[in-house]
Amino acid sequence: MKNHPYQNLNRHTKSVFALVDCNNFYASCERVFRPNLQQKPIVVLSNNDGCIIARSNEAKALGIEMGAPFYKFRQLIEKNKVAVFSSNYTFYGDMSNRVMKSLQMMVPDLEIYSIDEAFLRLDNIAFDDIINLCYKIRFNINKWLGIPTSIGIASTKTLAKIANQIAKKNLYNLAPNHLCDLRDENLQIKVLAQTAVQDVWGIGKGISTKLNAIGIENALQLRQADSKQIRKILGVVGERIVYELNGISCLHLEEIAPRKNILSSKSFGKNVTAKSDLQEAVANYAVRACEKMRKQKTLAQAIHVYIRTNPFSNKPQYCAGNAISFASPTDNVAEIIKSALKILEQIYRKNYEYKKAGIMLLDLVKQGENEQINLFQNDLFLNQNINENVKKFDDKKTEIIQKTLEKINQNFSKNTIFYAIQGTKRSWQMQCNKRSQHYTTDIKELVKVY
């Protein structure tokens, strides 16, 4: 370790992270306002009701698969009276925002990792108090918001992620209360030996085959591997994962993308108050997130944007976020930026000093994975609409319009034109058949009490 670039990181070895993850977040949100669905199976569908993107534990037990097309399980779903919801990102976004704000009230140092996960930093809290604090966090989030959570505690984010997996499923009967403390060295060794490398945070299937090839099959073997050798195979992030498994904290959240979401966020170098500065930042994050998404050939179903002030300053505090869903899954940069700015417009408040902004692209699907999407994007549908508009004009104007449209078609992707004309109309017609109410954001859609 002598001349190692991370030798200075020893000061971080006393760090403690807790990963708070909401259990079956979308399904749990739906349950808050529908008490009749307690202990009942629930599934949530992607935009246009194409795929299953969330399941309650009861639905998982029925064998309904994550990401599967809805029609594949339609019979099973109907037979077992599974409650089916279209995705309601406005609602989930607001609930997520409430969860994060509540967490921040209890632990100021928080990093939002996805719509339903956040890392808390608990460095300067006594060893035993940490457990009590985490119990309190679980209790409060459940009481205040009706959302059950799982918490994994460890000295690094990578280990906290593993602890969280244990907490969620109560693996090895280590976490009967959805709380797993993985700070004990002996426990780590026991658990890591039973964790497959592909289940380690940041190690996908592609990488795990490479590791398997050199005889590394579980997380303990990866932890004991020569970090230099791993660096040769996996690069610097791989090397850092080895350090993280050894309890040395050195990974930034941005370096590891969640599998189903893309996160792009950053603290500002200095505090920012102007809306224009935030707009610029958010637009930049949107572009960056789109690049990541295009690289992995996926499409996003919704976008979540948040902004917050510095929790460690004495200045007035503000923290807000919101989500909106796209008419159909998209990787169109222009549309994503537009949506991001629209959310920013809603959540921005004057006179606060903002420290951080972030965007999340939610529930990614592989391009061409959802058949129903293609139905709406095909040319026939497009031309029909163009023709409707075109009929209003005489022949000469028609020609001009047609040519203009063709030009737009060439210059932009077909999606662009399709959105411009169809706008939100279709999203109402096609996508929200089974959407729950906007319980928390629209006064006309409040839940009824009798």
Add this chain to the structure above:
Amino acid sequence: MTRGGYRKNAGRPKGNGKYQEPTKPVRIPLSLLGKITDYIENKGFNLPLYNSTVRAGFPSPADDYIVENIDLNKYLIKHPTATFLVKVAGDSMIDAGINPDDILVVDRSLEVKNGDIIIVAINGELTVKKLSKTTKGVFLMPANKKYQPIPLHDFNDNIIWGVVTNVIHKL
């Protein structure tokens, strides 16, 4: 042919670049770089546009007394993250001043006390009633003679959805 040195008429003609005039490289302190590029991009300083008229004469004496507007959110909602609005359907609480179509402010973070008006999940439905803990047991009391008290045989905190803190009634 001469070697090296100045070649006449080589390179881009002066003054036809981005700025349409001759330019010159200079050293700029990094801290001022943004300001100077802004200055160049805007061809001068951009003065902020003030959205007010300049008045001749005396300033309004009211200008010194501008205070914040009354914020009903602050007044009605003590714990914003844990507070939800719900809408009343039915007349079971009419004598407590809770009418159909009223909006209730519900705080889920409060501890339930005897006599609170609460939202409870019963038979899969959300209902608003008054909590009454007596020696005979725990009851959900309606505020309308037409309805009977609902006994809660296995009362526990899990069925409590939240505590009603305010009623918003439209006249």
